[in-house]
Amino acid sequence: MDIISHGLYGWVVFGNKNKKQFRLSAAFGVLPDFLAFGFPFAVGIIAMLSWDGNMFSGWYHTQPNYIHYIYNVTHSLITWAVVFGALRLIYKKPVKASFAWLLHILIDIPTHSLAFFATPFLRPISNYRFNGIxxxxxxxxxxxxxxxAILYSIYFYKKYRKNYIHN
Ligand SMILES: [Zn+2]
Incomplete structure (x- = not known):
């Protein structure tokens, strides 16, 4: 799925308690893609500015293979489980917002085809990828x-009821 939808899903599904939860859930929702594409994107922008006259030659020269490597790591259920376990140990309770990352992987499995970043959700145990749409x-x-739209309508409706009807 696209990165904006991931953020919106994380936000609305797991971040409905307060502002901090909201931001944290959205952050966990976009994290798997942000780690894979954010850094190369930033490097590409800097390279574009500092390269010769051709704007896009810099961009192309800096599209590295490690995007796939990071993508494989951040889109694995096993990586998520390890991070979830570590956060649980650190905070002594499950970090609810981190489920937005799990949701990201689960949404990506059926919404990527083998042609474009199919989700390596069992790495490093298996390289199996589902050929979705x-x-x-x-x-x-x-x-x-x-x-x-439905999820956000429900969210804002509940919020409205809480603020204006049950006070
Ligand atoms: Zn993704």
């Missing part, structure tokens, strides 16, 4: 917008 396909993209 790309999220950019309208049969995924439009229902995704509808589901998000």
């Amino acid at each position: 790309a999220w950019s396909n309208r049969v995924i993209f439009i229902p995704n917008l509808i589901v998000l």
